[in-house]
Amino acid sequence: MTHVMTDKPRSTVHIRVNYADVDRMGLLHHSVYLKYMERTREEFIRRRNGAYAAMEDAGMLIVVVEANLKYKRPARFDDVLAITLELYEVGAASLRIAYEVRRVGEDDPIATATTRHALVSREGRALRLTEEIRALLARDEVVSRHGELG
Known part of the structure; x- marks a missing residue:
């Protein structure tokens, strides 16, 4: 059973674009956006x-x-990006997350994304989300991080 979240848990992380993450044109390499989104998911859980x-x-x-x-x-x-994660759907064994990437101080997104996740065992078998994990995902942020992740 899938539950579309009405009170969607959110988190915003600031990440400065490092020189190692840009291509020869000086642009953030396309593959790095997904890495930054993963860091945002980690911070969402940590918070x-x-x-x-x-x-x-x-x-x-x-x-x-x-x-x-x-x-x-x-x-x-050297751009500082604000990456906002919004958990918008929780299924029996899956999650759907939306992201918006903006430069800090700007309103228009420079990228948008969605990811779908499954909960699995180490052997790759599907697992159901436990009540403990559901409660964790629905919590308000209790640990606030200031500054940016570099």
């Missing part, structure tokens, strides 16, 4: 007093099974 490592130690892995990314305008070296 709710969760830890990916603890989930993995318990044998629960959250894997990406689908990623859709739309580039609207380029990001460049």
